[in-house]
Amino acid sequence: xxxxxxxxxxRALIGALVIGLAAPALGIYLxxxxxxxxxxxxxxxxxxxxxxxxxxxxxxVLVAVIVATLGAITIELVRARGRTSxxxxxxxxxxxxxxxxxxxxxxxxxxxxxxxxxxxxxxTTISSQDLTTIAVLGAAIGVxxxxxxxxxxxxxxxxxxxxxxGLPVRTLNLLLAVATAVTVTIAMRAVGVLLISAxxxxxxxxxxxxxxxxxxxxxxxxxxxxxxxxxxxWVAANADTAPGASxxxxxxxxxxxxxxxxAGWRVLRRRSATATAPSLEPHEVVLH
Amino acid sequence: MTRPVITVTHGVVGYDGRPxxxxxxxxxxxxxxxxxxxANGSGKSxxxxxxLGLVPLSAGTVTLFDRPLxxxxxxxxxxxxxxRLGAGSGVPATxxxxxxxxxxxxxxxxxxxxxxxxAAVAAALESVGLADRAGDPVATLSGGQxxxxxxxxxxxxxxxxxxxxxxxxxxxxxxxxxxxxxxxxFVGGGGTVLLVAHELGPLRPLISRAVVVHQGGICHxxxxxxxxxxxxxxxxDHVHPHGPDEPxxxxxx
Numbered sequence: 107x108x109x110x111x112x113x114x115x116x117r118a119l120i121g122a123l124v125i126g127l128a129a130p131a132l133g134i135y136l137x138x139x140x141x142x143x144x145x146x147x148x149x150x151x152x153x154x155x156x157x158x159x160x161x162x163x164x165x166x167v168l169v170a171v172i173v174a175t176l177g178a179i180t181i182e183l184v185r186a187r188g189r190t191s192x193x194x195x196x197x198x199x200x201x202x203x204x205x206x207x208x209x210x211x212x213x214x215x216x217x218x219x220x221x222x223x224x225x226x227x228x229x230t231t232i233s234s235q236d237l238t239t240i241a242v243l244g245a246a247i248g249v250x251x252x253x254x255x256x257x258x259x260x261x262x263x264x265x266x267x268x269x270x271x272g273l274p275v276r277t278l279n280l281l282l283a284v285a286t287a288v289t290v291t292i293a294m295r296a297v298g299v300l301l302i303s304a305x306x307x308x309x310x311x312x313x314x315x316x317x318x319x320x321x322x323x324x325x326x327x328x329x330x331x332x333x334x335x336x337x338x339x340w341v342a343a344n345a346d347t348a349p350g351a352s353x354x355x356x357x358x359x360x361x362x363x364x365x366x367x368x369a370g371w372r373v374l375r376r377r378s379a380t381a382t383a384p385s386l387e388p389h390e391v392v393l394h
Numbered sequence: 395m396t397r398p399v400i401t402v403t404h405g406v407v408g409y410d411g412r413p414x415x416x417x418x419x420x421x422x423x424x425x426x427x428x429x430x431x432x433a434n435g436s437g438k439s440x441x442x443x444x445x446l447g448l449v450p451l452s453a454g455t456v457t458l459f460d461r462p463l464x465x466x467x468x469x470x471x472x473x474x475x476x477x478r479l480g481a482g483s484g485v486p487a488t489x490x491x492x493x494x495x496x497x498x499x500x501x502x503x504x505x506x507x508x509x510x511x512x513a514a515v516a517a518a519l520e521s522v523g524l525a526d527r528a529g530d531p532v533a534t535l536s537g538g539q540x541x542x543x544x545x546x547x548x549x550x551x552x553x554x555x556x557x558x559x560x561x562x563x564x565x566x567x568x569x570x571x572x573x574x575x576x577x578x579x580f581v582g583g584g585g586t587v588l589l590v591a592h593e594l595g596p597l598r599p600l601i602s603r604a605v606v607v608h609q610g611g612i613c614h615x616x617x618x619x620x621x622x623x624x625x626x627x628x629x630x631d632h633v634h635p636h637g638p639d640e641p642x643x644x645x646x647x
Binding site for chain 2: 138253254257263264267272274314317318319321323
């Protein structure tokens with residue numbers, strides 16, 4: 107534990123915890139709308155922003171936020187248009203993003219180690235200024251996602267119904283797109299663009315193994331994200347492993363544990379249910 | 395004097411240049427229960443989707459509560475019941491959470507739910523007979539119960555007009571009765587209903603007027619045709635007693 111006396115480790119831990127809370131709070135809406143991997147795509151696009159920032163000698167994170175936001179809005183507009191060519195357009199954007207990033211980083215004077223920091227995260231090099239950015243943006247994402255939960259739930263659950271309810275569907279969708287871009291960019295420092303979706307999606311996937319409602323899934327996913335971030339940084343500090351990868355592996359480990367516990371619990375419940383009262387009405391349709 | 399709730403004037407809808415609705419004119423006045431009947435692909439679902447602004451009109455106008463659709467903002471006056479729950483997802487949601495979405499039109503995006511919202515959700519669940527399932531994940535319900543969840547969601551907003559898209563298609567008898575009961579109470583309270591139906595079933599006594607859509611146009615507007623329920627069967631050879639002259643067999647397209 108002595109390692110956590112160093113300020114850089116404290117910053118790493120706090121940054122990871124903020125992202126561990128914020129990423130699943132946004133991720134649950136992306137999972138619900140079956141866009142679980144959108145974070146990956148936006149991350150690819152953000153890499154071009156990093157490259158451009160390094161090349162122009164501007165803050166890579168700031169340029170990445172702008173480029174990722176533009177990318178996320180483009181993806182949302184393609185999605186809303188609902189054209190069948192949408193996934194092809196997305197593929198162009200994703201691979202264009204990562205190729206552009208690699209090329210621009212190469213053109214700038216930075217080393218490949220610098221590129222790796224953005225690809226796989228570099229928690230321990232977070233400055234106190236970075237930490238402030240992460241904390242402010244992370245808190246903004248978390249608060250927005252919690253405060254707008256009923257409306258965002260309605261839009262992600264049944265978009266047509268939301269439109270007939272008079273909700274500002276397009277605004278809410280764009281809000282989600284921008285929030286995705288911001289989350290991706292701050293999480294980039296923690297786990298890297300290649301592992302970002304894991305923090306948004308894996309805690310949600312783990313939570314929904316055992317939860318019954320949307321609100322409880324959100325709460326459990328945020329708790330699991332927090333746990334994965336904290337324990338991942340702790341493992342990294344003690345075993346001297348890469349912090350980003352350790353956080354993601356802790357999230358996946360918690361998914362495995364919850365899935366096994368959930369399956370066991372369901373078997374027990376089914377046994378006790380069939381022993382007491384048979385189901386009144388057979389299921390006609392099972393939604394997936 | 396009853397006032398019009400829905401007015402469609404010379405409405406035309408086309409998908410990719412193929413006309414689905416041609417020159418449809420329809421008025422629904424307050425307190426009416428209008429069933430839109432027709433064969434598969436006749437354009438009946440498109441008609442109500444156009445009324446709600448979910449598909450754009452390429453010509454003609456729609457007014458809701460005396461306001462042009464484009465300028466209509468009082469969405470809390472309308473409760474929409476889609477054919478089935480949206481594509482769904484892996485994230486579980488309880489019946490109460492889904493029904494609570496119905497309050498958003500009334501409450502707005504920013505205001506957190508209050509006691510009135512909770513009471514309306516509870517009353518809506520009660521009226522469709524799902525109060526005991528409120529905490530269960532929607533995905534574990536039967537098809538009929540899911541359909542009742544959707545009508546509860548619409549009722550929770552305390553609308554004046556209910557628009558339902560094939561609410562009883564593939565729904566078990568218990569749910570159909572519960573559905574009819576909820577609709578009966580709604581109509582008894584002065585509500586207006588526009589519904590697309592495959593089969594009227596237990597809803598039959600509630601219907602005050604039937605509109606038959608055929609090949610994108612309205613070919614009958616008046617009393618519910620007899621025998622009820624056969625219109626929607628895809629291979630039903632239909633000769634309509636009130637409709638314009640048309641050869642038998644047109645319905646079997």
